[in-house]
Amino acid sequence: MEEFASFTFIDPDYFEPLGRLPARSVYPDVLAPLLPEDWKLSRFDVWFQAHPERVALQPQGFKIHVSSTAAQAPEVLRRVARECFRAGVTFKFVADPVLLRFLNSKRYARGGSGKFVTLYPPDEATFLSLGEALHQATRELEGPYILSDKRFRDSKVVYYRYGGFVRMTRLKVDGTRSLLIHRPDGAAVLDVRTPYFQLPEWVKDPLPDEPEPEGDDSGLLNGRYQVLEALAFTNSGGIYKAVDQRTGRTVCLKEARPHTETWLGEGRTVDAVTALQWEHDNLQRLQGLPCVPLLIERFQEWEHTFLVTSFEEGEPLAHVRVSEDFILLTRMDDPRHVVRCCVAWRNVALRLLDAVVSIHARGLLVGDISPGNVLLDRTTGALKLIDFEAAQEHGKPSVFSVQWFNPGFRAPARRQVPMLEPFDDFYACGMLLYNLVCPTQNLLELDPKHPVFRMLDAFVDAGLPVQVRSIIQALLDGRVDAARQEAEAWTPSNL
Template identity: 35%
Template sequence: MKETLPQLVTYCQADPVFFEPVWRIPDDDNRFPTARRPLPSGWRIGESDLWVVLLPPEIALPEQGWKIHVSGTDADAGTVCDLVVDFCVSRNIAVKFLRSKMAMRLLNNKYAERGGSGKLITLYPVDEDQLSEVLPALAELLRDFTGPYILSDLRYEDSPVYVRYGAFQPMTYTKSDGSPGYAIRTPDGQLVPDKRDPAFTVPEWVSIPEVLRESVAKHGSGTEEEFPWQIEKALHFSNGGGVYLARDEASGGYVVLVEARPHAGLDAGGVDAVTRLAHERDILERLSGLDCVPRLLGYRTIWEHHFLVEEYIEGKTLLDEMFERYPLASPDPSAETLAAYTRWATDILAKVDHALMSVHARGVRFADLHPENIIVRPDGRVALIDFEIASDLTDPQIPGLAAAGFAAPKELSGRAADDYVMNCLRQWIFLPIAPLQDRDPVKLISLTDVITEHFPVPPAFGTRLVRQFSKAKGPLGEDRPAQMFSVENPDWPAIRDSLVAGITASATPDRKDRLFPGDPQQFATGGFTVANGAAGVLWALRQVGAEVPSDYVDWLVTATRRASDPLPGLLNGLHGVAATLESLGRRREAAPERGESPRPGDRLCRGQQQLPPARRLLHRHRAQVPPVGVHRVRGGDTGRARQP
């Protein structure tokens, strides 16, 4: 999937094994009561992704305009939803709000989209007159509440109320790579990007309403508070805040600034970035004097943001250092090259292990050991960085954040948990495909065999790793899955049958969005393509001689007919679907005979026939969808309106 990390992470929340659309998260036990409240006659209620949508009677919303966003804290979100919905119902204002506390944490987590994060509620004034009436009253209503700053918006006064000019109705344009993007319409009718960057902007043809002029002036005036550092470059960005290389204006020396935004960057337990940063400050104070961790230089609060100031440690991350040296990247590395890399890797591992033991000696569990949190200095020494989720060795609590492939099993805590991840690092440095272990812990054993086969590691290296990993369980709870390729002459028919059985077991012909689990891209393209959807799986089943159930083929035909804007092409379009259908003996659906009239909705793929042009595809499973265009909205019914 060609998406950013925040977009990809949203598909990892609803299921521990498969990518799923975000609206399938299991949040029934923490939904906001606001969604179940009775509504006046004529009001309609429905759901769109993670949002509950309330539409007043006889209201025609414009295509675009100034919309109002309300943010809220994890603790106050339910109360704020009640207050704002009361406010909107009394004034006949269309509104949508996140359906649950889990949904709120998801869209405001550390790696959520920075431009849209923090939005708990959206109000849709019908015009600027209503905007001017609503903003002061809403700010007064919420004067005792706070929330994360919505970076894409303009803050109104000192309230958790924000505004932005954008689309009310779902409009898209085609980006240069062929994918759809959110759009707004210019005065001459052209669709242009509806920018959702983490900075407030206004389209050049839009005038600032009078009610916003004071807020705009304040927004652009900066601050009188002194910022005592000169930012050299950003090292990392997340929804919780940035990490910057800076110069101290007093000393002229380099420092690292770790920024935290209040109420933003929530972890699984609802802990925000500021709380974690203060915790990291306390941990660094506890580790003071160790040369394997950065020195704490200060802690400041400026512009409502918190900044931890720490020593800049010159060097490269272990990730960068390893990829520069890794010998298996070349087709035929020499024995000398493999031996030199092994000496370097085992030396680095010993230094990281010693650093970890030094941290443990202070009673601290690091909890976030992975290649990007290890700095290799120019002289070869190592340092550990990023202690935001570190804890006391005796604390059994599972961290709310973790790096893929470097998370200890939930049954481990303290020193044992760090030691487990240290073993993951030992394996990764020789074979950098660590996330496989999260899917199937038997990989920890089979990958160790690959390492001992290719690298001249010490004799006990592989044995030790296998012993440490032998108690790990995977997400499905199995102890030791069979290693099908561990014998000299594998039973290929049995392997094929096992794979086919697994594919069949995962099929969901009752669902409309996908037939088989797979890449998240299928949720944006209808679930039927060769590249990411059902056609590719059915074609593969046919090629290995497996029986393809007829209801699977029926699903594929129905999905293509249901698609409103399909593309041509073999991998991502209808040509590939047609080829698959023909291979499965369904030629009539693939290409009707000449002169035969297609039924409504049929998508024909035939050499002499012109296919529908490549048009914009509407992203149906985005986390933020305007209320207009909800697939099914019924008066007084809180049932799901998400699926067509």
């Protein structure tokens, strides 16, 4: 569902591209008193473009990107536009504040994130002079780091990369198109857009790297953590497996990039660093519970913030459900396999309820229970919950906690409430247990009127013990004690 988020802005029932989102006049109104008479302003895709009449773009070159938070975007646009008008350089900018928040959010692609304004200098001399003018005009401002670019000197908002100015594409076999640029010999090559700065082999960087300041060259984060591998990346930061050189313990590092945001929909966001601080505070409250990671520390390295916890060896239930010894869909005709699966399923159900009840006893509601953030140790049977940035103090309203969820794992009534209740967590538990049998919960988010048990009933008709259905039903109804009692009394071998 995450990869489809941008296609549901326009209509809840039909996928539409972001470019179809109607743009308000917020940013055009900033330009209206500044726009020269011989310039035009036009909308295309997710952008507005401002350009002088009778001036054509070069096909490729060094382009300048200016990043911005949504709060300071009008001022950034005003300052950048003035310099572009003076230099006669075409530029484009994100069409609407909602679109800018999405481009800065965790859900947006890392290679294209953060680019509020894009400028197209016609040659290297203009690139250098305009870049310097922008640097001086925005010196005290800060915005998201544009991962695909290099900073213009020490600016916090002005960046640059080499790439195409005019859209040149090649059709691929899957119907999508590759972006192209041309080498000096005229051959077309891919315009590679990576989440790190990369120049084509024939292009020289016009701004040499500044000397690195002297400091710790051990490669350790915070002087103690040696990263072993990256486990995941989003626009707001990565998750890393590392070794603590002080203790020898394997740990997990969770990163938050400043000025990137967690998207809640409809233009509502929470700063990634703030969300990481909330997770730190929530974990601190839960320390001592065996079902949550051990909190080690929070620190800042360079401009990024990191949260350090113990590394948990379990597998996400999203992986467990598709393992050969757990999957039911293709093995319903094997009674012994069904029994083994039901034994494992029952154990997960009881451990999950124990974990959630113990967290509730500390005064917190989890808020985001889904297959990706519940880990199972297949050897010991131990179960851990991770990702507590959306946890909410019981009885305390929180728009973030209510709106941050995995599609298909929230109770229908949660769409209209200001804060979570214990029922919301147990409903998610029910859907998680349903997901282990039949992972169709995301479809229920798209069509809330679809009969919830239609797919599960097909499994019951094929021989799945009815106790699975009734335990899930009890949790979706909020009858937690009934669900636990039935799970404890049930012996799955009695098929």
